Amino acid sequence: MAQTAVGAGTGRAPRRHPLVAAAMVLPLALVLAVMTGGAQAVVTQASSVAGSLGR
Template sequence: MAQTSGRRVLRAQGRRVPAALAGRQSAGTRHPLVAVAMVLPLAIVLAVVFGGWEAVLTQASSVVGMLGR
């Protein structure tokens, strides 16, 4: 209930409530290169920690193949 009253106060003051606070999903999709930039650092760390370079290369080549279509 406190969240709802807080939103009402913001709206009453003429401020917009960000979509994340209002509980709504943002519209639109993420560009594939943005998704790659987000995942790549974690993938590198996991490959180094677990020694899975072959698996990473196999998966990367599969993704490149799908994006190339």
């Protein structure tokens, strides 16, 4: 008799904890931000906000 995998064919994957999902996505997001210049935009914006606050 053949054994089947648990949940095979149900079409639903188990849900991940939100922190696990974030840990999976953040490295790729950081690489893309650096490649596209998004990191520089964040630094520029933070500098502007700091200047507005008088720091």
